[in-house]
Amino acid sequence: MKRRTVTSLLLGGALAALAIPAMAQDYGSFPGYTLRVKLIGGAQYEPLYAEIPKWEAATGAKVEIVSSKNHFELDKEIKQDIAAGTLDWCVGSNHTSFAPQYGEIYTDLNGLIAPEVIADFVPLMIQHSTVNGRLVQLPRHSDVSNLFYQKSLYEDAAKKTAFKEKYGYDLAPPETWVQVKDQAMFFSNPPDFYGFQFVGKDEAVTGRFYEMLVANGGAMFDDNWVPTFNSAAGVESLQFFVDLYNAKAVPAGVPNYTWDDTGLGFGSGSIAMDLDWGGWSSYFNDPANSKVAGNVGVIRAPKGSGGKRTGWSGSHSFSITEGCDNKAAAASFLTFLTSYDNQMVEARKGLLPTRAQVWVDAIAEFEAAANTFSAETMKTFQASMSEDAFTPPLIAEWIEVSNVLWPKLQAAIVGDMTAQEALDAAQADAAVIMTDAGYN
Amino acid sequence: MIRALTTRRTETTPFLLLLPAVVTMLFVVALPLVFSLWTSLTPYKLTKPDTLYDFIGLRNYVRIFGDWDFWVAFLRTIGFLTVALNVEFVLGLGIALLINKITWGQRALRTIMMFPMMFSPILVGFQFKFLFNDNIGVVNNALQSLGLTDQAIPWLVDAKLAMFSITLAEVWMSTSVFAILLLAGLFAMPRDPLEAARVDGCNPWQVFRHITLPFLMPFAYIAMAIRSLDVARAYDLVAVMTDGGPAGRTELLWTLIARVGYDEAKMGQANAMAYVSTILSILFTWYFYRKLVAARRYMGGAE
Numbered sequence: 001m002k003r004r005t006v007t008s009l010l011l012g013g014a015l016a017a018l019a020i021p022a023m024a025q026d027y028g029s030f031p032g033y034t035l036r037v038k039l040i041g042g043a044q045y046e047p048l049y050a051e052i053p054k055w056e057a058a059t060g061a062k063v064e065i066v067s068s069k070n071h072f073e074l075d076k077e078i079k080q081d082i083a084a085g086t087l088d089w090c091v092g093s094n095h096t097s098f099a100p101q102y103g104e105i106y107t108d109l110n111g112l113i114a115p116e117v118i119a120d121f122v123p124l125m126i127q128h129s130t131v132n133g134r135l136v137q138l139p140r141h142s143d144v145s146n147l148f149y150q151k152s153l154y155e156d157a158a159k160k161t162a163f164k165e166k167y168g169y170d171l172a173p174p175e176t177w178v179q180v181k182d183q184a185m186f187f188s189n190p191p192d193f194y195g196f197q198f199v200g201k202d203e204a205v206t207g208r209f210y211e212m213l214v215a216n217g218g219a220m221f222d223d224n225w226v227p228t229f230n231s232a233a234g235v236e237s238l239q240f241f242v243d244l245y246n247a248k249a250v251p252a253g254v255p256n257y258t259w260d261d262t263g264l265g266f267g268s269g270s271i272a273m274d275l276d277w278g279g280w281s282s283y284f285n286d287p288a289n290s291k292v293a294g295n296v297g298v299i300r301a302p303k304g305s306g307g308k309r310t311g312w313s314g315s316h317s318f319s320i321t322e323g324c325d326n327k328a329a330a331a332s333f334l335t336f337l338t339s340y341d342n343q344m345v346e347a348r349k350g351l352l353p354t355r356a357q358v359w360v361d362a363i364a365e366f367e368a369a370a371n372t373f374s375a376e377t378m379k380t381f382q383a384s385m386s387e388d389a390f391t392p393p394l395i396a397e398w399i400e401v402s403n404v405l406w407p408k409l410q411a412a413i414v415g416d417m418t419a420q421e422a423l424d425a426a427q428a429d430a431a432v433i434m435t436d437a438g439y440n
Numbered sequence: 441m442i443r444a445l446t447t448r449r450t451e452t453t454p455f456l457l458l459l460p461a462v463v464t465m466l467f468v469v470a471l472p473l474v475f476s477l478w479t480s481l482t483p484y485k486l487t488k489p490d491t492l493y494d495f496i497g498l499r500n501y502v503r504i505f506g507d508w509d510f511w512v513a514f515l516r517t518i519g520f521l522t523v524a525l526n527v528e529f530v531l532g533l534g535i536a537l538l539i540n541k542i543t544w545g546q547r548a549l550r551t552i553m554m555f556p557m558m559f560s561p562i563l564v565g566f567q568f569k570f571l572f573n574d575n576i577g578v579v580n581n582a583l584q585s586l587g588l589t590d591q592a593i594p595w596l597v598d599a600k601l602a603m604f605s606i607t608l609a610e611v612w613m614s615t616s617v618f619a620i621l622l623l624a625g626l627f628a629m630p631r632d633p634l635e636a637a638r639v640d641g642c643n644p645w646q647v648f649r650h651i652t653l654p655f656l657m658p659f660a661y662i663a664m665a666i667r668s669l670d671v672a673r674a675y676d677l678v679a680v681m682t683d684g685g686p687a688g689r690t691e692l693l694w695t696l697i698a699r700v701g702y703d704e705a706k707m708g709q710a711n712a713m714a715y716v717s718t719i720l721s722i723l724f725t726w727y728f729y730r731k732l733v734a735a736r737r738y739m740g741g742a743e
Contacts, residue, residue, distance in 0.1 A: 075702075076702050079487060079702065080486065082487055082489065083486045084489075085489065101487055103487060190591075190592060191584065191590065191592035194575070201683055201685050251575040252594035253573060253592070254597075255685060255686030255687070256596040256602075256685065261573060261576075265575055265576055270575055271575075396487065399703055400705075403699060403703050403704055407684075407685065408687075410685050410687040411687035411688075413686070414597065414686050414687055416687050
């Protein structure tokens with residue numbers, strides 16, 4: 001009897017040892033605990049959640065996905081939770097552009113997540129994730145835009161001669177936004193072909209205007225948080241979009257374009273140059289989806305008149321609520337979701353990682369597989385992410401200011417107002433918002 | 441004493457039977473209405489829950505009534521409502537009359553006719569947004585391939601074209617509602633007056649105008665009452681297609697309310713606008729109900 005017990009115990013132990021997944025990292029042990037989470041949904045984000053059972057097996061905890069919605073729906077839900085006081089979940093998907101609005105509902109991760117883990121991330125990404133000195137989110141993947149273009153246009157001898165004659169300099173992928181404007185007008189042949197395109201509504205156009213403003217040496221606010229985007233640099237930035245629209249160098253529908261329209265537009269082959277997010281690169285080069293596959297080039301975003309490159313950036317991230325009853329489990333979950341392995345999986349799909357080592361290894365992998373497009377693209381984006389990327393002002397009023405700004409940007413683009421009038425009107429509204437919020 | 445007890449029980453029975461319905465109405469309808477009214481009298485912001493308890497009186501209402509953008513959105517909503525309802529009625533009536541004439545395959549055709557109703561407004565919005573995309577959309581591609589135009593028509597950018605596109609999407613989605621209600625009316629119509637009219641020598645147009653149409657009007661007014669509520673609160677479709685732009689050219693009441701309430705978290709002001717919209721809906725419903733009663737009186741029906 002005793003011998004049988006010992007044997008079965010030994011066998012059971014051996015089997016259990018074989019069954020434990022080989023997790024290189026120790027994620028702690030939280031048996032019987034249910035972690036409530038609200039995660040962002042969508043085709044781009046969900047493959048990661050298929051890995052969650054591995055964390056559950058390693059820690060003994062269970063993950064309950066309370067809600068899984070897109071960006072904007074999740075934002076509304078979180079705002080409703082704040083209003084109703086129903087923050088009874090632990091982990092939530094977050095984003096650097098949205099984080100400042102949520103006040104102090106998320107806890108500072110500097111005390112929860114080991115410093116060695118934080119040190120593995122690209123420093124600029126950690127900086128972007130910090131609001132008022134508190135690390136309120138751990139970045140999962142970041143994004144920044146660079147200039148995609150059709151290579152064949154720049155290899156065409158006839159076009160090169162014609163361009164040199166008209167503009168006086170050689171036709172090459174543009175280094176500055178002034179060159180982008182010249183080339184866009186040169187390539188355009190509406191309605192079949194356009195030189196450029198841009199998103200024209202919602203926070204999207206505010207962001208594009210904002211990064212142009214910064215590239216041209218301007219600023220959204222001064223030191224006292226008075227809006228200053230109606231400066232000369234602001235007018236120059238808005239005029240860029242207005243001039244392209246008037247010259248029909250962009251499709252007439254751009255005031256209604258969002259990210260899907262520009263992405264699909266470039267993929268349809270009717271656009272010469274497109275400033276777009278890194279996440280689109282694999283789509284552009286996929287022959288099943290894109291007419292420009294095999295003909296796509298990428299260069300770093302052009303420079304504005306201030307000598308700086310545009311680099312509007314945001315990171316998708318995860319946060320832990322202050323009211324979480326088991327912050328250690330939540331911290332472990334966060335570390336797992338943003339682990340080296342998981343980020344490598346996402347990097348292979350073309351999402352830009354936030355861990356420094358993942359950049360290096362993913363590029364090495366692409367080069368080893370002779371995937372020159374992905375390797376070159378990733379190197380370009382790595383340079384942008386570490387040097388050019390910047391977030392909008394990390395204040396709660398960013399979205400409110402954006403809401404009074406983008407209709408005026410549209411008004412200038414379609415010609416209802418001049419650029420100066422539009423920016424002055426928006427500046428007046430934005431100044432009221434900032435004063436009401438107590439900034440000055 | 442026993443008689444007194446029995447009398448009281450008989451008198452209170454109706455009220456007791458009504459109690460569950462009244463309680464439900466109270467919780468589901470009255471309480472939220474009262475809460476919204478209260479928040480419209482405060483500077484309530486979703487992200488600052490303590491602003492719920494500051495009373496500022498009618499300041500929100502004064503602000504919105506003095507706001508030109510609000511009035512433009514308000515009037516545009518009424519205009520959109522009027523055009524959409526009338527077009528849906530005419531098209532729905534035409535479809536119902538045609539389907540009524542079909543003998544073979546009518547049931548299948550009736551089902552197919554209902555398909556647009558089954559789509560979520562968000563999906564309809566996306567569908568038409570991509571159809572009307574000026575560069576890669578199907579509509580412009582078709583027009584250019586057929587040689588009808590050499591321009592990329594900005595369906596969702598030009599002020600008139602954008603409202604036209606949104607109205608088209610709305611009409612496509614909801615004409616089926618009118619068609620099915622009017623078809624029900626046609627089925628319910630008694631045959632005797634029609635036969636009598638034909639015997640008397642009326643032509644088809646006279647039969648339609650003097651017999652069919654008056655009989656159908658109560659059904660039409662019911663449909664209009666229901667649809668006016670739906671179109672007045674049109675949000676998903678417009679938000680997806682144009683989000684009120686560009687430059688506010690297609691701003692309707694509810695895209696404005698949703699933006700102020702959720703994007704800017706200014707719930708107090710949004711609720712003030714919502715209350716004005718509610719009053720508008722009540723006015724429309726009352727108007728259609730009066731027309732409905734008048735139509736039934738004309739046909740000799742019950743009040």
